[in-house]
Amino acid sequence: MNDEPLLTSASSGGRLELTAGGAWTAANAGALESLIEGIASQRGAGSIDMRAIRAFDTFGAWLLERLQRERWAQGEHMQVVGLPERFSGLIGEVHQTNLVAPAKPARSNAILRFLDGLGRTVTTTARDFIPLLHMLGALAMAILRVIVRPRRFRLTSAVHHLDRIGWQAVPIILLITFLIGGIIAQQGIFHFRKFGAETYVVDMVGILVLREIGVLIVAIMVAGRSGSSITAELGSMKMREEIDALRTMGHDPVEILILPRVLALVLAMPILAFLGSIAALYGGGLIAWAYGGMSPDIFIVRLKDAISTTHFEVGMIKAPFMALAIGIVACAEGLRVAGSSESLGLQTTKSVVKSIFLVIVLDGIFAIFFASIGM
Amino acid sequence: MNGKAPDIVISVRDLVVGFDGRTVLNRLSLDVNRGEILGLVGGSGGGKTVLMRTIIGLVEKQQGRIEVFGVDLDRATDAQRASIERRWGILFQQGALFSSLTVRQNVQFPMREYLQLSDRLMNEIALAKLEMVGLHPRDAEKFPSELSGGMTKRVALARALALDPEIVFLDEPTSGLDPISAGDFDTLIRTLQETLGLTVFMVTHDLDSLYAVCDRIAALADGKVVASGPMGTMLESEHPWVKAYFQGQRAGAMERRQAQETIEVR
Numbered sequence: 001m002n003d004e005p006l007l008t009s010a011s012s013g014g015r016l017e018l019t020a021g022g023a024w025t026a027a028n029a030g031a032l033e034s035l036i037e038g039i040a041s042q043r044g045a046g047s048i049d050m051r052a053i054r055a056f057d058t059f060g061a062w063l064l065e066r067l068q069r070e071r072w073a074q075g076e077h078m079q080v081v082g083l084p085e086r087f088s089g090l091i092g093e094v095h096q097t098n099l100v101a102p103a104k105p106a107r108s109n110a111i112l113r114f115l116d117g118l119g120r121t122v123t124t125t126a127r128d129f130i131p132l133l134h135m136l137g138a139l140a141m142a143i144l145r146v147i148v149r150p151r152r153f154r155l156t157s158a159v160h161h162l163d164r165i166g167w168q169a170v171p172i173i174l175l176i177t178f179l180i181g182g183i184i185a186q187q188g189i190f191h192f193r194k195f196g197a198e199t200y201v202v203d204m205v206g207i208l209v210l211r212e213i214g215v216l217i218v219a220i221m222v223a224g225r226s227g228s229s230i231t232a233e234l235g236s237m238k239m240r241e242e243i244d245a246l247r248t249m250g251h252d253p254v255e256i257l258i259l260p261r262v263l264a265l266v267l268a269m270p271i272l273a274f275l276g277s278i279a280a281l282y283g284g285g286l287i288a289w290a291y292g293g294m295s296p297d298i299f300i301v302r303l304k305d306a307i308s309t310t311h312f313e314v315g316m317i318k319a320p321f322m323a324l325a326i327g328i329v330a331c332a333e334g335l336r337v338a339g340s341s342e343s344l345g346l347q348t349t350k351s352v353v354k355s356i357f358l359v360i361v362l363d364g365i366f367a368i369f370f371a372s373i374g375m
Numbered sequence: 376m377n378g379k380a381p382d383i384v385i386s387v388r389d390l391v392v393g394f395d396g397r398t399v400l401n402r403l404s405l406d407v408n409r410g411e412i413l414g415l416v417g418g419s420g421g422g423k424t425v426l427m428r429t430i431i432g433l434v435e436k437q438q439g440r441i442e443v444f445g446v447d448l449d450r451a452t453d454a455q456r457a458s459i460e461r462r463w464g465i466l467f468q469q470g471a472l473f474s475s476l477t478v479r480q481n482v483q484f485p486m487r488e489y490l491q492l493s494d495r496l497m498n499e500i501a502l503a504k505l506e507m508v509g510l511h512p513r514d515a516e517k518f519p520s521e522l523s524g525g526m527t528k529r530v531a532l533a534r535a536l537a538l539d540p541e542i543v544f545l546d547e548p549t550s551g552l553d554p555i556s557a558g559d560f561d562t563l564i565r566t567l568q569e570t571l572g573l574t575v576f577m578v579t580h581d582l583d584s585l586y587a588v589c590d591r592i593a594a595l596a597d598g599k600v601v602a603s604g605p606m607g608t609m610l611e612s613e614h615p616w617v618k619a620y621f622q623g624q625r626a627g628a629m630e631r632r633q634a635q636e637t638i639e640v641r
Contacts, residue, residue, distance in 0.1 A: 026539050029500075030491045057539035057571065062503050063496075089570035097506035098499055339520025340474035 007035045009042060016046035018078075020053050024060025032060070036067050044076060051082035061087070061094040128354075135254075135332040139262060142255040158260035165226040165261075166268030173221055173272050174279045180217055181209055181280030185287040198292055202299055203306035205284035210311040214277030216363055219322040222269060223355040227330040230261050231351035234334025235344045243335070253335075262327035269323035270316055277315060310375050318366050322359045329355040383445075384409050384542055384574050385430060390439035392422070392429050399425050401598030402439070407542075412568055412575040414585045416620060417595030423578045424468070426595065427544055430576075431465060443542075461489055463542040464535030468550065470527040472519040478505065478530050479515040485537040504533040509563060525556040529563075536567065545577040549584050561587045582621075594620065 006028060010017045018039070024032060048067070053060070064080065071078040083091065108116075146153045188201035234257060237243050243253045281303070288294040294302075333351035337344050385407040392400040399422040407413050417423045428434040430441055432448065441448045443459050451459065464485075472481050482501040486492060492500075502512055508529040519527060528548060535543050548564065549557035565588045568575055579585060585592055586606060593603040596616040602609060609621050 026486075026490055029496065030493070033493060033496050058503065058507075058536075059496075059500060059539060062500055066499065086572075089566075093507050093566075093570055094503055097503040098512075100512055340518060342475040343520075 006032050007039070009039045011042060011044065014044050016042055016044045016078075018046065018048040020048060020050050020064075022053065023055040024053050024063065025055050025057045026059045029059040029063065032063055036063060040070070045071070045078065046076075047079040047081050049082050050080055050084075053084075056084075056087045056090065058090065058094065061090045062098075065091070065094045065098075131332045131336065132328055135258075135328045135335075138254040139258060139328065142252060142259045145252075145255065146259065152255065154256060154260050157256075158263050161261050161264035162268055164229075165222070165264045166271060169222065169225060169268070169272060170275060172225070173218055173276050176221060177214060177217055177276035178279040178283035180213060181205060181283030182287040184208060184213070184280075185284035186291055189288065189292040198294070199302060201284075201288060201292065202294075202302040205281065205288075206303050206307040207311055209277050209280040209284065210307060210315045212315070212363070214280055215273040215315045215319050215322065216359070217280075218269065218273045218276040219319070219326065219359045220356055222265070222272065222323070223326045223330075223359060224352055226265065227326045227355045228348050228352050230327070230330040231334040231337075231348045232344065234258075234331060235337030235347055238335055238337045239339060239341075239344065258327075258331045261331065262324065265323040265327040266320045269326075270319040273315060273319040277312075314366075314370050314375055318363065321366075322362055325358040325362055326355040329358060382409050383407065384443065385576065386440075386442040387426075387430065388440045388442075390426070390429065390441065391437045392425055392434060393437060398598060400429070403595075403599050405593055405600050405603070407574060407576055408591075409541075409574055410568075410572060411590040412564070412577060412588050414589035414592045415576070415578045415595060416580070416585065416592060418616070419580075421595055422598060423595055424546055427546055427576065427578050431463070431544060461538055462540050463544065464538065464540035466528070466531045466535045466543065466545045466548055468546040470519070470531040472522075472527060472530055472534070474519050477516050477518055478510075478522070481519070481530060482533045482537050485534065489538060501533075501537075504536055505530070507567070508533045508536075509559065524551050525553075525560075528552065528560065532563070536571070539571060540573070542574045542576060545575060545579075547578055547580065549579065549581045554583070557581060557583065558587070564588055 006020065006022045006024065008019045008021070010019075016039075022028065048064070050064075068078050068080070080091075185201055185205050188204050189198055192198050192201055192204075234243070237257070243257070246253050246256060285296055285299045285303075288299050289296055330351050333347045333354070337347045383406045385405075387403060387405045390400050390403045391398065403426065405426075415423050415426065425434055429436050430443070444462065446455055446459060448456070448459075472478075473484065476484065479498070479501050482504055483497050486497050486500065502515060505515055506512065510526065510529050510533070514522070514526065514530075519530070522530065528551075532543075532545075532548070535545075545564070549560050552560060561584050564575060564577075567573060568588075575588075577584070577589065589606075591603060591605055592609050593600050594609065594612070594614070594617045595601070596614065601614045602612040602617045609617060612618060612621070
């Protein structure tokens with residue numbers, strides 16, 4: 001159906017006579033553009049005969065307009081003849097567009113761009129911690145207000161979040177920590193066997209799990225599982241102006257939305273870390289029995305010798321602080337979501353990355369602290 | 376296209392659509408003629424948007440037949456379906472602009488998918504479309520989150536018109552706009568319809584729009600089209616819902632205003 005020539009040209013006496021045909025529509029716009037560019041080198045004023053065109057749309061109208069404008073810029077007038085009356089409105093519309101050239105984005109040198117980006121990253125990373133401090137302050141204020149007037153506390157919401165963050169996370173946390181405990185025991189037995197120190201595997205598993213691994217693995221799991229969901233939840237509330245609505249009704253979003261979530265995290269984390277540590281010790285004991293040939297009775301006796309309540313306390317003391325860090329990062333990032341869904345995804349990623357980073361930094365600080373007080 | 380084009384571009388017959396046992400559209404039939412602006416009215420939750428979404432294939436129907444450009448959508452091959460989708464444009468109620476693309480890229484998106492065009496031509500056409508819907512070229516590099524409600528609607532319309540479709544579906548195009556912007560939008564739709572020869576299928580609640588731009592109105596009640604025709608027919612309809620809609624308090628004010636205008640003209 002498209003076998004008619006879209007544009008034919010004939011030169012006579014320095015005048016350029018063009019004849020259009022076929023459908024000057026979106027589907028043919030690509031071909032038509034190259035035809036028009038092809039005759040750009042043929043000089044001379046003239047006319048374009050539009051009588052034979054069958055269909056015409058914005059694409060065709062713009063190409064015709066562009067042809068005329070380009071000729072005009074070179075002082076050559078191209079007259080349009082025979083354009084069916086029904087298309088004149090469209091030409092009129094198109095004639096008023098593209099009059100101002102769009103501003104070209106400034107292109108800079110690649111090295112400068114890289115340095116610019118680096119500088120920006122450094123300053124934003126430094127500045128990124130300020131909202132966390134704001135959030136911590138706002139949270140402290142909300143806690144004080146709730147202590148003064150306990151009726152303002154959202155108990156139902158806190159219980160709901162405790163269920164989601166704590167109870168519903170139990171199975172996956174038990175499974176992961178059980179496996180990690182087993183892997184540590186297996187590796188320990190495999191390598192300690194070389195110098196006959198297999199029995200010390202119990203010490204290693206016990207101390208490592210109670211002091212470090214149990215709480216760290218659980219904190220990372222919670223940051224990935226609950227921290228991200230808190231950020232996404234608060235972020236979409238921010239996008240749909242729910243948080244602004246709360247504010248205008250005289251409620252503090254920190255008190256209503258953030259306090260119950262952070263409180264649930266702070267309560268749930270020690271419990272999950274405790275359960276996780278037990279599961280890891282159980283997994284370690286099972287592997288010591290199955291792979292190392294150490295009977296459960298001996299494992300338990302050796303464990304009693306190897307660990308003390310101090311190790312357990314060290315792990316448990318860290319848990320609520322890590323939970324607080326996760327909660328504050330998750331909520332602060334959630335409230336920083338701007339209007340687009342892209343920004344929601346970005347902030348959720350940032351929330352998880354930052355909270356895992358902070359959890360590990362906290363763990364390091366605690367290690368120094370406990371070492372210096374001799375725990 | 377050889378010969379005379381069919382006059383009916385959308386034909387819906389005995390359409391039944393329901394969700395969870397609740398029937399929303401009950402044996403509904405409706406025709407849309409080429410080149411007209413059809414306004415679809417109905418109560419909130421009455422199935423206007425459902426009808427539109429069923430025609431464009433976003434909602435499954437239970438019974439009935441839908442023909443667009445004379446092609447039964449159930450029997451259409453993938454190629455036929457794709458060519459039909461190229462010939463319609465849709466303006467969603469919330470705009471549905473892609474939030475990770477700029478305004479210009481949003482308008483170019485359908486062109487990039489369907490046409491082989493040079494970047495230069497695509498940029499020029501996108502800007503032309505944006506200017507045709509009344510936006511300034513400097514808005515072209517903005518992201519959807521930086522736009523006001525009225526601008527979002529305009530960009531969404533520009534994107535719906537990106538491929539110069541023959542039918543545009545508009546879902547409440549003037550909702551959320553102030554009366555002046557809504558009036559401008561009505562004029563815009565009318566102008567574009569005249570210059571581009573569009574067929575417009577418009578779901579609306581806006582009585583001003585119905586008066587100002589619609590050639591024909593279809594009223595949806597109890598899952599059926601209970602009345603259809605120009606404004607005059609609507610005003611004469613005896614159906615209780617149609618009567619309440621067009622002769623209610625808000626419509627009354629409209630009528631008085633129109634009557635006054637007629638007197639002033641005399």
